[in-house]
Amino acid sequence: MRRRLVTVLLAVVTAILVTPAVAVADTQGGETLNGQIRKPETVAGIDITVFQGDEEIGTATTDSEGRWEVALPGPGNYRVVLDEESVPDEFVVADQPGAEHADVNVRPGQQRTVIFVLAYADEASTEPSPSQSSDDADDGAGAAASDTEDGLAAPGVSSNASFGTKAIQLTVAGLLYGLIIAISAVGLSLIFGTTKLTNFAHGDMVTFGALMALLVSGMTLFAGLHTAVTNLLADVWLLGPVLGFVTRPMVLGTVVAVLLGAALGAFLERFIWRPLRKRNVALIQMFIVSIGLAMVLRHVLMVAFGSNRMSYPDFQLQAMLRLGPIAITPRDLVLMILSVLVLVGVAALLQFTRVGKAMRAVSDNRDLAESSGINVDRVTLYVWTLGGALTALGGVFYGLNQIVHWQMGFHLLLLMFAAVILGGLGTAYGAMVGGLIIGLVAQLSTLWFPSQLMNAWALGLMIIMLLVRPQGILGRRERVG
Amino acid sequence: MSSDVNGATVDRMAGVDPLPGVAKPDPILVVDGVRRSFGGLTAVDVEHLEVQRGTITALIGPNGAGKSTLFNLLTGFDRVDSGTWTFQGKQLNGLGGHRIAREGMVRTFQLTKALTRLTVMENMLLAAPGQTGERILGSFLRPQWRKQEEANRARAEQLLERFKLLAKKDEMAGSLSGGQRKLLEMARALMVNPTMIMLDEPMAGVNPALVQSLLEHITALRDEGMTVLFVEHDMDVIMGISDWIVVLSEGKVIAEGRPSDIRADQRVIDAYLGSGYEESGREPQTDTGESHE
Amino acid sequence: MDILQVLADATRSAIGPVAAVYALAAIGLNMHFGYTGLLNFGQVGFMLVGGYGVAVSVSTFGLPLGVGFLIGIASAVALALVLGLPTLRLRADYLAITTIAVAEVARLIYRAEFLRDITGGVYGLQSFSTAFYQWNPFPSGTYGFGWLSFSARDLWVMTVTWGLVLVGSAVMWLLIHSPWGRVIKGIREDEDAVRSLGKNVFVYKMQSLIIGGVFGALAGAMLVVNQQTITPDQFMPQVTFYLWAILLLGGAGRTLGPVLGSVVMWFLLSVTDSVLRQLIATDVITFIASSEIGGVRHALVGVALLVLIIFRPQGLIGNRKEMLINVK
């Protein structure tokens, strides 16, 4: 009650300061139509003309990045036509959304994006229609920035498949998504367990891994190595194919990324977190330090690698494998199998090795572990190293499964938090269970709800969990007095 | 056994049998079947326990016996797995810690919780009950809460004087020593005007001379009608001022009785006191100390 | 390099409307973190609902601007309840994770396709602030002197926003220097202790969350009124981190900390921006494109957070003595 009064009080103050007057249409102009032709690649020199009724409003030609823009006289309905004559020979205009948008509504002040899609001339008949085809022409106009934000629905799920088929496909996609979240989140949870630090920079360690793999796999040196090996050993039994695979740039890239991830984890622990712990810096402040670190890491990566969406050169276009009712690309199948192996490996490490047991002991009770002779600092260093390696691996897998982007880790971070909270902060197994659940919930939500909101459902689940069982599925309540 | 102000010894628990779970003539707190376990470990499992109104009751037991956990449960800082308890006839199950404190049952913590970046005086004033200025709209009505604040300040100064903290009243509580923090916490709990105060190891780390004066203070509070339940490991203190002692071991009440009963109880000696205590047979110093007054 | 020009730009940015908006939002954050110890990492979520409260009410539903402000504030109260109910009983870091998550969820929802008719989806909304500018009492023209002059429009926005900052700071001072504020600060130190003294910690935290959130919403509303447009993607989590940097720079737990922090921060940001731009233009720096200055700036804010926390946790005007006691 009192609260409400204060609110009203503040509102009244505001209202007095800002008395409303008659609304007049905003004369701030600046309406434009624009777009970027970048599917399947950026194409320059394509003419696009905008009409209102029969009157030609303006024409634009795509620049070297495929961008075009036409200024408009004001809000209204427009017709946008791509001049098929101007399309280079090797391309044709894709059937969807076609070469003309008949009725594009522009609101006052709006800078509206219109999408045109090309296809390679020789593949035009076989190429599946792009994903936008399910949307109607009006909604297909997603701004270039927007699709990096939205959850990516499971690939290969066409919108007209039956509910059952879709459910199966999404379950598979969800499992893979969940496994990737789990791999990345184990480190987060172990770090929290051993040092009580909520590491905000963890997402950017994911990005780091993905980008390092991109860097290495794109190096001509490694591509050359791969060609040399395949040429030399092509006929050698077993060794040929094995070495051929192992030297594939993507495989090498993954290995290097994991090593660099481990090094980054160890570096951060050794040169930032350990000194801060020794100075007795409070946990809240450490948390803020990790946020600062996250911002630095993320934006340094952005400046270094640019803000475009990228994908690995390797393993991109693959035909679907059919396993009974499940359709999956060989790439995703391999990713799933590898993820399961990695998680089993981590579990075995924690369960059966000395260092793993020490990690769990420190995670359980740092002081007790210290007094029973465990070198807590060393174990913490191992945890960071392991966490860094796993996180980088998660990043590579995520990048392979979806895209590589400077903000990918940050988007995954929130899901990782959801996973560890769901499973129980500080427990490695909880992170795995939580990750799987989060992945499944996110993907399966798209059965009923827009895919833009899939991450929202996962985060919603986390909030519900906090309400009913804050310690998480595998967590323990804390002592108070 | 205990001494009252004029030095004569009175037995406030006359006629009560020294048996675990025994009924008291006028219980202020009644605990029934309270259990709490952590994983496989049953930390507290109290079948029946009553605390007599207007007495000083000590809760003793070895480390890890479940004393602090029992405190947490009774004061709403932890949730019981099962069981109920009533305070002044009112059932308290499921009430939050602040509600139980407002019912008049105020506790202190074994690990002190001084509000470090508040001054000692602010710590004290914070504890005063029923302040108008603590309500969000009331806080804007300065003249309204000014008078109340002055009265609270006067009372706080008296308490601080008693606890030898008056000189420190404008210092940050975080700058106090460990023992001073214990004192501040006790003084702060008293500021709430509790009916019953529950002290978790109040004397740990407090210097002996001050212990003496604090014990007098606690006895005085009891004589004014307050009920005191406290956890302590110092046998001299316990035997010196307790009217009644409850012994907890592995979560269960294994014995209850007057200090003399407890000293003679074989189970207590086995579980807690150890054989050395009985043989040395030394008298608690506090008794002699007080009888000189 | 034209140093005078750089300094002039920086000064204008330090006292401009955006600095005022950030100061206002940081005042709210100061209530949360500086006084109550709540780790709110979703302050931008409050700005978002505040801004959209105004934009949607006016643009979509044709309500008066004042009603829009009220709706923005009401949205902030609702958001505070959504955030607080599940997390305020839990340890501090749960609130941190939840707030940032909920702020992101809110942004995802406001930009979602199915709400396009109401919120304008990813394109946001325009033309909702006409009333505000019609109410401008300053006759058109420029005010000020030489390099430090503002248009009547800017002056009007600045007057209102800095006015809100002033009122907000005063309200904050009154609240904190009262028994209510004492309880709030006690909660920051140790909520169990405060609970053991019979205070309903949950209610106090909720009150604090709501008050701070309302400041955030007002900031968001003034931000979009100043811009005259709103898009969901301007409410990225980075905004919250800026607010934290501002608060820590100025000094958390000080009435004027967030105000000073915002002024200094925007001054420094503007200086860095101009210097970088000029260095790039003159080819002194070649490895950064001018389109990446934003990224560099974010990274610098990150560095600022790091350095502040490690070397000057009390900020510019914080109490060093209080900070040293920090033994949590």
Ligand SMILES: Nc1ncnc2c1ncn2[C@@H]1O[C@H](COP(=O)(O)OP(=O)(O)OP(=O)(O)O)[C@@H](O)[C@H]1O
């Ligand atoms: N939150 C918790 N999680 C797990 N175990 C706990 C928790 N709280 C208490 N315990 C366990 O419960 C048992 C009782 O602990 P408690 O603190 O109540 O003992 P105590 O009698 O107060 O001991 P002391 O005299 O040393 O203070 C101990 O074995 C302790 O390890």
Ligand SMILES: [Mg+2]
């Ligand atoms: Mg104890």
